[in-house]
Amino acid sequence: MNNQVRIVVGGGLAGLSAAHSVLEHGGKVVLLDKKPSLGGNSVKASSGINGAGTDTQKHLNISDSPKAFYDDTATSAGPELTRPALITALTSNSAPAIEWLTKTFGVDLSLVSRLGGHSVPRTHRGAGGAPGWAITSALMKKLVAEEDKAEGRAKILKNAKVVKLLQTGDKVTGVEYETGGETVKLEGSVIIATGGFGADFSPAGLIAKYRAELLELPTVNGDHATGDGHVLVTSLPTHAGVLVDMDQVQVHPTGFIDPAQPDAKTKFLAAEALRGVGGLLLNKDGARFVDEMEKRDVVTEKMWEVIKNGKGPVRLVLGVQAATELKSHCRCDFYVSKGLMQRFSNLQDVAGNMQAPFKDLQNTFASHKLYASGQEKDPFGKAHFHNSDINTEEPFLVALITPVVHYTMGGVSVDDQARVLDASGRPIPGLYAAGEVIGGVHGKNRLGGSSLLEAVVFGRIAGEKAAKGI
Structure with missing residues (x-):
């Protein structure tokens, strides 16, 4: 040494x-x-x-x-x-x-x-x-x-x-x-x-070079994430480094949409832990469309299908048990204070906000409970459930979400x-x-x-x- x-x-x-x-x-x-x-x-x-x-x-x-x-x-x-x-x-x-x-x-x-x-x-x-x-x-x-x-x-x-x-x-x-x-x-x-380089949205930047179709997406990266190291290593005058898998940019399925700034380029991440503790993803009609515990690329693809088919926006919905488990971990109170999540007294209020039939939402949660208990098989192949015994008369947290550039x-x-x-x-x-x-x-x-x-x-x-x- x-x-x-x-x-x-x-x-x-x-x-x-x-x-x-x-x-x-x-x-x-x-x-x-x-x-x-x-x-x-x-x-x-x-x-x-x-x-x-x-x-x-x-x-x-x-x-x-x-x-x-x-x-x-x-x-x-x-x-x-x-x-x-x-x-x-x-x-x-x-x-x-x-x-x-x-x-x-x-x-x-x-x-x-x-x-x-x-x-x-x-x-x-x-x-x-x-x-x-x-x-x-x-x-x-x-x-x-x-x-x-x-x-x-x-x-x-x-x-x-x-x-x-x-x-x-x-x-x-x-x-x-x-x-x-x-x-x-x-x-x-x-x-x-x-x-x-998840914030490198410049016209001549790395996203433009390798995944130009993602330029229109929002990001959850800080403005420092512009691929500086990639440029340094490949700019060596001799014996330069090389880049691999540069087209593999992870689009995370769940970034918060702030209703006050829906078009903001930089968004807060709705962490995967929100789904890990039992959060469900619902289309505008209150129906599930994916195994919430699938890999990120799969969930993102299913969300794109929902949005493309006119069934958006997509909402992330947490029952009171899931929200309580993540109270400090994912700063749910902070998200509520920032308007990124809304708190509702019960599922009836959620349905009213979504302008979706209450009975359809009830069926979604009742069916999910049956899948979790093993009485029926989840149509999306979900095998891992957590906090699935949701009382629809208790509070809910709800957020509008969208895919975001997350990780390169x-x-x-x-x-x-x-x-x-x-x-x-x-x-x-x-x-x-x-x-x-x-x-x-x-x-x-x-x-x-x-x-x-x-x-x-x-x-x-x-x-x-x-x-x-x-």
Whole structure:
């Protein structure tokens, strides 16, 4: 281990995980972020973080394994885009990632739920607020504490935009960044953790280049998510990195429509956890049209069919038990206060608001209860039910929802050691990447709960390999 600094570009969960991993393995680290505050999209993640074979699962008598998690992830990715080495890295390191967060940073991840596409409950969260904020803020606070130590092994630079990667021969040897009107050079190996490109709606941007038909959709990404790392890696003068699966952009089925600003380009995400605890998706007539626990790409496709056939808008409806379970986790009270969700006294009031026949809505909930009990088979193939015994005389929460650009599965090509690869598949010396900026882990569809996990797992790997010079 030499004394050269390790440079982390990006202050979301992947970058923070990488920075802490560098420190744990004896290195010095400088973390740069172009924004005035850290966190990225990670702080907004609200469904949880996946882990297979964790102590929490065992405590709750949930039988799971990295193999089962691998199989679910590969199924979601699709046979053509499954990359076994990357999926193995993600799933085999999932339980250690959960342990690292709970024991090193004191993050509460004591609750487990099941999201769409998972064969067992494995998405961890705590009893407090949104897990993305709980996890990311814990790592932020500890890195700030490390920066304050006399040893001077950690440094955080905000409002510092990296504009160029430096090379000596084939090796990446540092970065050039802009801050306060000045351009500064910094030497060291580099970990790219700049996130995805889900807010890059410029006419010449990455969405326009790879998925132009999505330009009209809203997004739930922050304005920082413009593919900076993708451009940096592919702009190297020699031995440049390459991009994979760039057309694989995840459109999440449920973004909140704010009735006061229905055409807003940036929307709040209606987390998958809302469906995981029993929320139903209904068309304008109050009828279900999909297994709410299906994979995101399937639910999105069914929503498009509903809207195309004139059966929109689509509503997300939660009974009082589901809403109570997620009261703090998904900030339901916050969503109500912002007008993103409406509270109704009973199903009769919901029907009145929807201008749908009350009897039809009653039949929808009565039928769903029969499917959950096993007395009848759900016509959409739903097998996993939660909070399905809904009393229609009790309160409901209802939201208008729409598909939104959510996550970019494509990105920088890496191996299972988080090393950036060139066009021939060779690692580029001195260059690593982690988080949403990397491509190939999720194939055509990312499972809910795997974005935070990808950030932690590959961030930790990148930090360790960079610190050891591997």
